[in-house]
Amino acid sequence: MKKVLLMSFIMFLIVSVFVLPVQARTAFEIRGSDTQVNLTANLAEVFMEMNKDAVISVTGGGSGTGIAAIINNQVSLANSSREISAAELAQAQERGVEPVRIVIALDGLSVIVNEDNPLEELTVDQIGAIFRGEITNWAELGGNDQEISLYGRQSNSGTYVFFREYVVKADYSEDKMRMNGNAQIVEGVLNDKSAIGYVGVGYTAEDGKVRDGLKIVKVAKDADSPYVTPLDPTNVADGSYPVARPLHHYSNGLPEGMVREYIEFVLSEEGQQVAVDSGFYPITEEYREINRKNLAW
Structure with a gap:
C-alpha cells in the first residue's frame, strides 16, 4: 500500500512539474x-x-x-x-x-533567371508579355535563342494573385509551371538555363549574397523609367521598384x-x-x- 502511495506521489510531482x-x-x-x-x-x-x-x-x-x-x-x-x-x-x-x-x-518581389541568361533588365510590360505567353523565346528580347520556361505559383498563392494583377494583367500562359512554393521556383530556375520565375526577395539570397546560379533581373516601370533592383531597400521603400x-x-x-x-x-x-x-x-x-x-x- 505504501508503495502504491509513493508511486502516486511521484506521478503527481511529474504531472505538476511537466504538464501544468x-x-x-x-x-x-x-x-x-x-x-x-x-x-x-x-x-x-x-x-x-x-x-x-x-x-x-x-x-x-x-x-x-x-x-x-x-x-x-x-x-x-x-x-x-x-x-x-x-x-x-x-x-x-x-x-x-x-x-x-x-x-x-x-x-521586393523578385524576377529571377538562371545566371547563364545574358539579360540583365526587363520592363514590367515585357515580363507581363512573357508570362502571358506572348513572348516565348529569349531571342525576342535580345537574349539566347532558347524557348522560355515559365515558373510560378499555384492559384491559392497570394504571390500568384499579386503578380497576375500587377504584372501579367491577364491570365497566365497555360505553359507556366505551377510550383508549391518559392523554394521550388528557385530550384527550378537554378536547374533550367531558359527559366524565368518570381519569388519573394527573401528567397533570393544566402548570407546577404545572391545565390550562386541565380540572377535577379532589374525591372523598370516602362521603357522610359530607370531599371532598378529589389536588393536595395530604398528602391522598395520609395516605390521606384515597381513590383514591391x-x-x-x-x-x-x-x-x-x-x-x-x-x-x-x-x-x-x-x-x-x-x-x-x-x-x-x-x-x-x-x-x-x-x-x-x-x-x-
Whole structure:
C-alpha cells in the first residue's frame, strides 16, 4: 500500500512539474503565405525566446489558405502576401468574423533567371508579355535563342494573385509551371538555363549574397523609367521598384492577450530587424499609419 502511495506521489510531482506549466502556456497558430513562412517562423522564434509562456505554430499553404482559415476562425492570425478580397471580406462578415489588416514587412518581389541568361533588365510590360505567353523565346528580347520556361505559383498563392494583377494583367500562359512554393521556383530556375520565375526577395539570397546560379533581373516601370533592383531597400521603400508589395497578418478583430503582445513585437524596432535579417524590409511610415488606424493604437 505504501508503495502504491509513493508511486502516486511521484506521478503527481511529474504531472505538476511537466504538464501544468505546458497547460499554462498560451498557444496560437499563424497560417498562410508561403512567402512569409520563414519570416514568420523567425519572428515567432525570437518572440518565444522572449516569452517562455508563448507557443506559436507557423504553417504555410498559401495566402488563400491562411485567409480561409481566419474566415473560418481556425487560427489566430493569417499570413497573406496580398490584401483580402472584397468577396473574402463579405464571406468573413457573414460568419461574424472581422478581419483586421496588419502590415508586418515589405517585399521586393523578385524576377529571377538562371545566371547563364545574358539579360540583365526587363520592363514590367515585357515580363507581363512573357508570362502571358506572348513572348516565348529569349531571342525576342535580345537574349539566347532558347524557348522560355515559365515558373510560378499555384492559384491559392497570394504571390500568384499579386503578380497576375500587377504584372501579367491577364491570365497566365497555360505553359507556366505551377510550383508549391518559392523554394521550388528557385530550384527550378537554378536547374533550367531558359527559366524565368518570381519569388519573394527573401528567397533570393544566402548570407546577404545572391545565390550562386541565380540572377535577379532589374525591372523598370516602362521603357522610359530607370531599371532598378529589389536588393536595395530604398528602391522598395520609395516605390521606384515597381513590383514591391506589403506583407500582412490578418486577425479576427483587434488582437488581444498574447497575440497582441506578439503583434507589438513584430511592429517594434526589434521585430522589424528580424524582417531585415530574414531578407525582407521594414515597413514605411505610410504602413505604420495604416496599422495604427486598423489596430486603434
